[in-house]
Amino acid sequence: MDISLETAARITSFIAALVLITSFAMLAQKRIYGLIHLFAWQGLFLALNTAVVGYIADKHHLFISSLLTLGLKVFLLPYILYVLIKRLNIRKDVETIVNMPTTMLIGIGLVIFSYHLTAPVRELSTLMTRSTLTIALATVMIGLLMMITRRNAVTQIIGFLAMENGLFFTATSATYGMPLVVELGVALDVLIAAFIFGIFFFHISTTFDSLDVGQMARLKEDEMNE
Template sequence: MSLQVAAHINSFLAAFVLLTAFGMLVQRRMYGLIHLFAWQGLFLSISTAIVGFVAGKHHLYISSLLTLSLKVVLLPYILHVLILRLRIQKEVETVVNVPLTMLIGVALVIFSYHLTAPVRELSTLVTRSTLAVALATVMIGLLMMITRRHAVTQIIGFLAMENGLFFAATSATYGMPLVVELGVALDVLIAAFIFGIFFFHIHTTFDSLDVDQMARLKEGD
């Protein structure tokens, strides 16, 4: 596989990563949100494997398998079980309406491309064209956390941010050291279990995971 072909394939996959980020930003159904997160993880996993093959970085194969098993299979399964156990409503409530959220997301993408333009011009890596997408994915994940009222959807936004950070590491330096990536993967998995336990206790106490409702209960006290 030539470097030019690999760069085109990687850019194509980056476009799908960004597309799934926008899909999660505007998705109104909880199960659809989880499916989009899984698809984003799949595109990220394939992109990591291709970069590892072209760059000769064998540790990226392990990173790709970790991403596939953790973010495509295990975390979506945990989120799915969490939604079923907590009997969460399927509709996702947002603080800002969808058209305005989309406009903000587009502005973040333009800002990301403008911010990373000097890096793209100086870099000689195959992944230099995907750095802006990675930064935009991080910002869209943060936007998703800000504009969603439900605690579970905010956690999915946090996980999407982590996807963007991992993509940025792969794009900027061909990935982090393997020990660091294993530590991050373990931290994310442990965080998912801890969040699940907290959600069960919060739902039992307040009978809701809506952040606004919990804030009003706190103010009432």
């Protein structure tokens, strides 16, 4: 192998940094198409990272995961979202519950939190990708944050998918990927979920006239009482 481990670790760290940047960019993005582009970019970096790790660590099943990520998260899912937004005439800007600067600050807090949480794992790991584990968990957390702070069903879904990206990234950096059968199963679940939220968007927009989930507040306990 002509790449030393140190160089390899540097390359994966660089790609991990790019993934984290896309995460934060998604938090700050105000336009829905921009959000989808960023999501596709994140998928691309992930696929690239997986392929690099697969090549250096000589794990061939990672190439399959990488191709799967490329197909699913860079092309298919963004395409589905694109079409849905066009068809349903969804509002093109992102509505937030918490304002952007605060969200960004919480995001930074989450990264520090992830750093501490993954400390025991990093100490025990001997893999060259161990330093990227923090970023992987941070991506999961930021995805979660995005789901909580957005009001639109489409942005919630993008948050959900970003979180799934983070989980995939975690598997790659902690263990050089899960066994192939599990990776394939997870991809299948994501695909089914994609069809389900597609159907959902239609139902929600025909029933509520918009995809603002803030309108969905009929099932509150208080209202049930009085």
